Amino acid sequence: MIDSDVFLAFSTYTTIVVLKMLLMGPMTGYYRMTRKAFSNPEDMAIHGRNEEDKKKFLRTDPDVERVRRCHQNDLENIVPFVVIGLLYALSGPALSTALLHFRVFVGSRFLHTVAYLLPLPQPCRGVSWIVGLLSTFSMGYRLLSTSLVI
Amino acid sequence: MIDSDVFLAFSTYTTIVVLKMLLMGPMTGYYRMTRKAFSNPEDMAIHGRNEEDKKKFLRTDPDVERVRRCHQNDLENIVPFVVIGLLYALSGPALSTALLHFRVFVGSRFLHTVAYLLPLPQPCRGVSWIVGLLSTFSMGYRLLSTSLVI
């Protein structure tokens, strides 16, 4: 099953969307440095030489918080997709149905990130979030309806 | 091994508990809308027509923060369960032992959510959290004691 086309497709889409999630970390770092908004006193050794600067830069910034909320939303949605998607890919679905689920999910998450960071006006972000949720729930429904063992 | 009863049971319990975790997202949305407490200015286009409303609704609310803490605790505990549980299910445990671990964990997480959201008086939430932790640690111990390759 691990050599099946469905599993290879799952592997590819998962790698892409997880690497995208991982890039939110460096992006937070970039925003922290350009906005000079840090959460640890030791992070300011380079940026603020004197004590006054250090206090000034130990703050929250709206742009940094926006990236962090986007990252958190990724964690909350991409991780369940990976888990449910893995079990779904191993449960022997049709390739075309599986590809539809994976593509819709990955597309919706890229849209979500763009909508969150620009930001685009609502309901862009809300709709892309819900489309991703529906894709994961649809795979979960199939799993529970075909392989229930309790 | 992927067709074994243990793996099918893991698949079922994991799907249930991960979908439960995923539902915390819409629940946060529901609390945000009923409590009118948002974290993004663009989310208030429908709710607050004028500028004054927008400032008023850009706030934190104790109920919203409670749901978010519950969601975060799910991420911190359910994700390790899925990872350790997957490797455990593939390591060939007895079905009855595996079922015990999965059932105790999933039951403890549903109890945890109820105890967090109502809220029930402590130590209900604390005990359900620790019981879930012990289930994951017990599977992790078995994995490390049987298949250590470094």
Added chain:
Amino acid sequence: MIDSDVFLAFSTYTTIVVLKMLLMGPMTGYYRMTRKAFSNPEDMAIHGRNEEDKKKFLRTDPDVERVRRCHQNDLENIVPFVVIGLLYALSGPALSTALLHFRVFVGSRFLHTVAYLLPLPQPCRGVSWIVGLLSTFSMGYRLLSTSLVI
């Protein structure tokens, strides 16, 4: 493939690093109790008998927040490692290359935790974070360059 040496090595290193991540939960609890800084009113039944104490202990504490940021960073980095690492281990890499990736990542995360909690002066924490990222990206690059199916 699940019985291969690479998969067994992945299983061992993943179990170790995920159990380490899971221990951040009890560590947060320990800091909350010793610093008397709680986020739920019901958590103070034992610690603060009277109403005044309850208000006093419902606060944030710099040490507690530090452990929580470290835990969050673990979630943001260890979960992608597990996902990418699993697919990588199933893609048939050389054992020595795989071991190098797993060891570098796990070592970097233990260093990261020590650097965050003591804290060590920067760039200790920054470097250990980036080394872990590079290990995950390196596995992701191999996955995408060898098994791309879209």
